Amino acid sequence: MRGVAITGVGIVSALGSGVAAHLEAMREGRTPLGPLTLFSPDDLGSFPVGEVDPALVPRRGPRSIRLALHAARQAVGGRALKSPGVLALGTTTGGILDSERHFLKHRGAIGAEDRELLLYHAMGTVTDVLGRALGLSAEGHTFSTACSSSANAIGFGASIVARRGGWALVGGVDSLARITYAGFHSLKLLSSSPCRPFDRHRRGLSLGEGAAFLLLESEEQARERGVPILGFITGWGCASDAYHPTAPHPRGDGAVAAIQSALADARLRPSDVDYVNAHGTATPANDVSEGLALQRVFGDDCPLTSSTKGLTGHTLGAAGAIESVLSLIALSSGFVPATAGLEEPDPEIPIRHVPSGGLARPLSVVVSNSFGFGGNNTALVLSRAPA
């Protein structure tokens, strides 16, 4: 994939709002994971989560839409996108935080009362409302491939820009919700302490929430407009495990195929990659499978690798977009974040960890991995803008 320039970025997560806040938090290795306050966990007890500060995004109104708008407005940056383009968004929960409130209050009965809570249940409403609020003339696409949703939205939008030029606003959002909190608990995948990706003593994931968006334009259009190019999307690979409804392939077959496909799309060799922003959820199965996949792709010369989920929590459908923006921040700042929470690396995971405290190092090419339920594996390649 050639000529897909990133000309705008927006992000909001438990780390804060905007690129500067996220770079600062990455440098500090700050871990904001803490007790859940957005709703009551009732009998379930409190597992640490990455909540967005209510001072940034008020809790009234449909939360996914609020989060998405917050990040998308940063990415667009007040520019008028008058020509038709593409709006591609990834989400797994859409507006379910509100519709589950309705369900729990009325026990599944639907009448006139509180019906506004149901308005945003369909995931596509987030895309519709976002497009309307930003005044976009865009074909809308809502990807819902579990935890790789927004990575696929980015890859799809980039491939449209590569093919026909123009612009695409791509990204993703997910808010914390009862269904995911109780659901991951039911699968015994929630960690009772802040998550520790790739650590020998990891006990599962910590949920998070947030949104991130990238404004993509053809390089030619961006140069004509004279806007700064922040980086490039150069590769998208997606492959299925066809192995199990929820568990990853134990040797990472689909992940290997996705990373190789993304590198082929970028016309790069494995040795060209400087840093891998891993999916790294801190579940026992994911981290081993991903480690083996990275070894199969990169051999003994694995690039520097870290997971940023110890910083943000696992933001599910938003993770691919949030981690793409964190990867872009690493590319543009030359600061490689360490894996927050990693203390004793698991010897069964054969990767080259970023040293504790992070590393100052110029990067040219980053691979960002996102994997999801149903055996979905997605990899994106981001490349640095020319100096």
Add this chain to the structure above:
Amino acid sequence: MTPAVQSLGVVDALPVDPDPRVNRLPRLERLALGAAREALAGQKAPDSLGLVFATGYGGLTATEGFLRSVASRGMAFGSATAFHQSVSHSSAGQLSLLLGIRGPVLTISQRELSGEAALRVGLTLLDRIEHVLVVAADEQTSLLDAAYEVFGRVFRAAEGAAAVLLGPGPGRLRVERCELFSHRASVRRYAPPARLGPRLAESVRKNGRNVFVSIAAPTPAIERAERAALGPEARILEDQPGTARVGFHPSAGLVRFVLAARHLLATPGEAACVLHGLALGGGQSITVLRHDA
């Protein structure tokens, strides 16, 4: 290369499978699998195959079941099975597993244009992979019916599934155009007739003679607007590919596409079909299916 429609499948009632494991799958997955298997027509899936799955609401039965158990017993008592079946991508994952699809597997959810949006994404993926199976499925639940009733915006709610295998042309039919548009409308309304009418009329006019139209007709009022935009000369298929028969649901656009394709195949004198799609929130789609030269 113009993408060709290679085969088709459609399901409007829950199929019974000789394999008991398949019959234990959730309703949505059985609908989707039935359509996908029909499109693959008993052949082995092609080696270079991707899947784009469309659904507006995913596994609603599982979502309701999970929330019901949380509501009645507490947050600690949600079912793990219901949770993973409530994830929209669960059906696509199951299809990839059962059909052995290891290429790109995506799930698209674009309200009542989910089927059309998946077709659009599938056509794009043909740049990357030789064949793409596009499957759309939505299940009807009493809760969804009640929600549609409360909002009062649907002609006849229904459920169903359809599948289309796309591949390199030439074939007997080709997808000449598949475009999505958005108009300003509230989340609970369709685009105003003044907005949707001109694009619909222009798409039919541009395709010349021997063209028939499948209108979206989600409500009587919108149906009147579509007919008014098309004028008395337009040939609207009233039976097979119409909403009156297939009902209205997020996957209905792909169901109508398959029925229109079958009508074209059975009627060599017809040149093309224009399919019009509409969604709450202001979405509109135009798809043109034509006999390949």
